Amino acid sequence: METLMILLIGVLIAVATYLILSKNLIRVILGTAVLSHAVHLLILTIAGVKKGNVPLLEEAEAPYTDALPQALILTAIVISFAVTAFVLVLAYRTYQSNGTDDLEGLRGPENE
Amino acid sequence: MNNIVVIPLILPIMLGIALVFLRPYVKTQRVISLLTMVAIAIVSVIMLGRIQETGIMRLDFGGWKPPFGILFVADSFAVLLVLTTSIVTAICLLYAFSSIGEKRENMFFYPFVLLLVAGVNGSFLTGDIFNLFVCFEVMLLASYVLITLGGEKAQLRESLKYVLINVLASWFFLVALAYLYGTLGTLNMAHLAERVAEAGQDPILTTIALLFLVVFALKAGLLLFFWLPGSYSVPPTAVAALFGALLTKVGIYALFRMFTLIFIHQPEVTHMLIKGMAAVTIIAGCLGALAYKDIRQIVAYNVVIAVGFVLIGLSVSTEAAFEGAIYYLMHDMIAKAMLFLLAGTMIYLTGEKRFDKMSGLIRNYPVLGWMFFVVMVSLAGIPPLSGFVGKVLIGQGLIETGSYVLLALAFISSVVVLYSLLRIFLNAIFGETIISIEDETPLPKRMLTPIVLFAICTIALGFGAEGLSSYVSDAANTLANPSIYIDAVLGGK
Numbered sequence: 291m292e293t294l295m296i297l298l299i300g301v302l303i304a305v306a307t308y309l310i311l312s313k314n315l316i317r318v319i320l321g322t323a324v325l326s327h328a329v330h331l332l333i334l335t336i337a338g339v340k341k342g343n344v345p346l347l348e349e350a351e352a353p354y355t356d357a358l359p360q361a362l363i364l365t366a367i368v369i370s371f372a373v374t375a376f377v378l379v380l381a382y383r384t385y386q387s388n389g390t391d392d393l394e395g396l397r398g399p400e401n402e
Numbered sequence: 403m404n405n406i407v408v409i410p411l412i413l414p415i416m417l418g419i420a421l422v423f424l425r426p427y428v429k430t431q432r433v434i435s436l437l438t439m440v441a442i443a444i445v446s447v448i449m450l451g452r453i454q455e456t457g458i459m460r461l462d463f464g465g466w467k468p469p470f471g472i473l474f475v476a477d478s479f480a481v482l483l484v485l486t487t488s489i490v491t492a493i494c495l496l497y498a499f500s501s502i503g504e505k506r507e508n509m510f511f512y513p514f515v516l517l518l519v520a521g522v523n524g525s526f527l528t529g530d531i532f533n534l535f536v537c538f539e540v541m542l543l544a545s546y547v548l549i550t551l552g553g554e555k556a557q558l559r560e561s562l563k564y565v566l567i568n569v570l571a572s573w574f575f576l577v578a579l580a581y582l583y584g585t586l587g588t589l590n591m592a593h594l595a596e597r598v599a600e601a602g603q604d605p606i607l608t609t610i611a612l613l614f615l616v617v618f619a620l621k622a623g624l625l626l627f628f629w630l631p632g633s634y635s636v637p638p639t640a641v642a643a644l645f646g647a648l649l650t651k652v653g654i655y656a657l658f659r660m661f662t663l664i665f666i667h668q669p670e671v672t673h674m675l676i677k678g679m680a681a682v683t684i685i686a687g688c689l690g691a692l693a694y695k696d697i698r699q700i701v702a703y704n705v706v707i708a709v710g711f712v713l714i715g716l717s718v719s720t721e722a723a724f725e726g727a728i729y730y731l732m733h734d735m736i737a738k739a740m741l742f743l744l745a746g747t748m749i750y751l752t753g754e755k756r757f758d759k760m761s762g763l764i765r766n767y768p769v770l771g772w773m774f775f776v777v778m779v780s781l782a783g784i785p786p787l788s789g790f791v792g793k794v795l796i797g798q799g800l801i802e803t804g805s806y807v808l809l810a811l812a813f814i815s816s817v818v819v820l821y822s823l824l825r826i827f828l829n830a831i832f833g834e835t836i837i838s839i840e841d842e843t844p845l846p847k848r849m850l851t852p853i854v855l856f857a858i859c860t861i862a863l864g865f866g867a868e869g870l871s872s873y874v875s876d877a878a879n880t881l882a883n884p885s886i887y888i889d890a891v892l893g894g895k
Contacts, residue, residue, distance in 0.1 A: 310570075315562075322569050329576045336584035359583070362532055366576055369539045373572075376546055377565055383550075384558040396559045398632065 295335040302328035315381045315391040319374065326370035330363045406452075407461040407474045409445045410484050410523035411537075414438055418516035428507045432499055435512040439492035442523070446485040450873055453478050458880070458890035460529065468529070468891050469593035475529035475891055478877035479728060482870075483526050483655060486732045489859065490647045490739050491519050493852045497743055498640035500848035501750070506551050506638070514551070518544035518644070525652045529891055531582070532589045534656065535575055538621070542568050545649060549637045557636045564633035571620040578613040585610065592891035595664045595884055603667035611665035611672050618660065622653025624713055625679040627706045631690065634705065635698035639746025642698070646705050647739035651731060654712055658727070661716060662881045663888075669719065677717035681808060683710030684815045691822035695756040697745045697830075700822055704741065704781065707815050708734045714812055715796045723799025724878035729870075730792025733780070733863055737789065740777045740856035741823075744770070747853065748830060751843050757826045762835030766842045771831040773853050778827055780860045782820035788863035 302324055309321030342353030385391045417438050421431050453459060459476045462468060495515065502511055521541025528534050546568075549561040583589060585606060586597045598607060616626070623630045630650070634642055657676070665672055687710060690703035712734065715727030747770065752760045764771030780787035793816065800809040863870075880886050 318566065322566070322573070325570075325573050326576075329573055329580065332577060333580040333583070336580045358589075362579070362583075365532070365536060369536070369572075372543060373539075373546075373565075373569055376543065377562075377569065380546075380550060380558070380562060380565060383553060384562050387553065387555050387558055396562065398559070 291339050292335055295331060295339070299328050299331050299335065302331070313393045315385070315393060315396075318393070319377050319381055322377070323370070323374050326366070326374075330366055333359050333363050333366070404459045404461045404476075406445060406449060407459055407476045407527060408463075410442045410488070410527065411474075411520050413442060413445075414516040414520040414523070418513040418520065421513040421516065422510060425508065425510065428504070431507070431512040432495070435516055436492060436495050438516060439488045439495065439519070442488040442519070443485060443492065446481050446488065449476055449481045450478065450485070453481060454872065454876065458887065460891055469588050469590035472533050473529045473590070473891070474527045475592075475887070476527055477880045477887060477890075478873050479658070479881060480526040480655075482728065482732060482873060482877060483651065483735075484523050486735045487519060487522055487526075487648055490735050491515065491644065493855050493859075494640050494644050494647070494739060494743070496855070497643070497849065497852040500846055501746070502638055502640050503552075509551060511548070511551060514544045514547045515644070518548060518648070520544075522648050522652055526655055529591050530589055531591055531594065532579060534591075535572070535579060538575070538652070538656075539572060541649070541652060542572070545645065548641045549633060549645070551641070552638065554636075560632045560636040563629055567620065567629045571617055574613065574620070575617045578610055578617055581606075581610045581613065590891070591659065591663060592888045595666075595888055596892065598664055598667065603665060607665070608668050608671055611660070611668070612675070614660050614665070615657070615672065615675065618653045618657045619679060620653075621650070622657060622713075623650045623683075623706055623709045624653070624657070624676075625683050625686075627683065627686075627709070630706060631699055631702040634702040635696070639743060639750070642746065643739040643742035646701070646742045647735045650705060650709055651735055654709060654731065657713065658716055658881065662719070662724075663884045666719075666884065673717050673719060676713055677805075677808065680710045680713040680717055681811055683707075683713070684811055688815055688818040688822075691818060695758055697748065697757050697826055698755060700757075700826065701738075701741050701745045704819060704822065705738055707819055708738065711793075711796070711812055711815060714808055715799060718799045718803045718805060718808075719882070720799040720802050721875075721878050721882040722795050722802060724881045725874050726792045726795025726797070726799060728792075728874050728877050729795060729863075729867065730789070733788040733792050733860065736856055736859045736863065737777055737780050740773075740853060740860065741781070743853050743856065744774050744777060747845070747849055750849075751845060752830075752837070753843075757830045760830035761833040762831075762837070764831045765835040766837050766839070767845050769850060769854070770845060773850075773857050774823075774827060774831055776857045776860065778820065778823040780864070781823065783816050786861075786864045788860045788867070790864060791867040 306321045306324040309317045337356055337359040340355050342355045343350035345354035345357045424430050461474045463472050521537050524537030546565050620626045687703050687706035691700050694700055712727050712730050715723040754760055780789050783789035783793040
């Protein structure tokens with residue numbers, strides 16, 4: 291199972307890298323979104339996929355599954371959600387005022 | 403009770419949220435945000451006193467004993483930085499009152515400054531590495547908003563790059579965290595340090611250490627500073643000053659924590675690499691500072707030089723070098739904020755961005771001219787101003803370890819800093835007066851006061867270095883002997 295997931299993570303990162311390297315702003319942002327999914331899966335996988343019971347003393351028996359990765363991922367998802375939402379708005383505003391969503395056109399003073 | 407440790411984080415967050423609801427009352431917002439900074443400064447002074455008496459303070463949230471819960475750890479190093487942060491922010495806020503403009507004040511400028519400070523303070527105080535990530539993100543999200551606030555064309559363009567590079571850096575941070583948790587099974591910094599020491603730092607851990615190095619190098623502007631000059635020269639002056647003073651310093655702080663506490667067993671790989679990166683950073687920063695005529699670019703490259711200089715202190719890892727680095731960090735936060743304010747004020751007064759188009763400002767604005775002189779001398783490290791102590795101590799550390807090449811490089815960089823600012827000084831401040839008295843833009847006292855306050859701070863830090871020395875040497879001692887930190891977190895109670 292872990293091997294499969296690591297392969298999946300590899301594919302996701304490859305896709306994300308491809309998207310981030312493109313010139314189109316929206317593609318870059320989608321790339322960062324895919325990238326964050328990849329790392330969430332990575333955290334889940336690397337800490338060990340489900341190995342035991344729910345980690346509740348007296349409710350379930352040992353061995354327990356480590357619950358911490360879920361907590362980490364939850365936090366990371368919230369953060370990446372907020373950042374992605376912000377970047378999307380920022381991209382839209384940049385598109386409005388600079389008149390382009392092509393990163394080549396957003397290079398700097400030479401193109402002003 | 404150690405509840406005081408959380409105040410530098412909780413106070414700005416709570417008040418920042420409260421200020422959102424006070425949007426129409428700009429005056430109230432100003433007063434509250436300024437008072438918050440003063441309060442945090444007072445709290446951190448109290449904390450410094452207590453650390454001297456009882457050693458490192460810690461607060462376990464929810465009563466979860468380390469290494470199981472999240473905790474805040476306040477050692478002298480962190481608290482000194484919290485203190486400097488609150489002073490610098492308070493003075494930058496004073497400058498913002500008169501310069502930031504009604505439009506931004508109405509669009510939640512003050513709440514986001516408070517949230518930024520919360521993130522910065524949280525990063526300094528946390529003892530849990532995932533919590534460090536969260537605090538970093540709090541700080542970054544606030545900085546994204548501050549850098550875009552106002553929505554000018556160039557501002558949006560540059561901030562987009564700033565945001566994207568930081569999103570990518572945060573991603574690397576998460577990857578490094580995942581590997582770290584997978585290898586060591588803990589996230590508490592002291593516990594990590596203990597486990598690394600037990601297991602020995604094998605190649606996998608060193609690789610993870612290098613990944614962290616890349617992450618924090620991106621945030622601190624160590625070698626990977628390509629994003630820095632562009633994005634630090636677009637926001638309004640008060641925001642640029644805050645960024646220049648605080649944001650890279652948080653990255654530097656994280657590098658110090660990582661490579662004095664956790665990954666200390668392979669210095670021939672990690673610390674050598676930091677040394678090389680710092681050297682290249684200094685050289686590249688010097689070239690940048692000399693290459694441009696736009697004063698905001700020159701100032702931004704001066705930030706880069708300082709990052710390299712402080713991290714040389716980390717790379718040699720002697721106690722004297724740590725002391726020097728701590729002094730220099732505090733000095734640099736104050737002096738860089740002052741330099742950014744001066745550059746912004748000069749641009750505001752003349753309407754020009756290049757120093758060769760300004761001339762003879764000292765005739766029109768004598769105090770401003772002398773303030774520029776003070777900051778220039780201070781950054782060059784001439785006694786008795788604040789840059790001197792840090793430079794001498796880092797130099798001492800370099801001599802102790804016999805790194806004479808780095809020593810030469812570090813001190814040549816001081817000369818370059820002096821030269822790059824002297825060029826501005828001779829052209830823009832001295833020289834023939836081209837603005838007649840009738841045409842000059844009046845310089846409001848309220849814009850000048852914060853700059854004078856910074857000048858007083860840098861002079862005070864220079865003369866008061868002796869008074870601070872017990873705190874700084876305690877901080878350096880903790881950095882040089884990680885067991886003090888580990889015992890304070892994991893031992894007993």
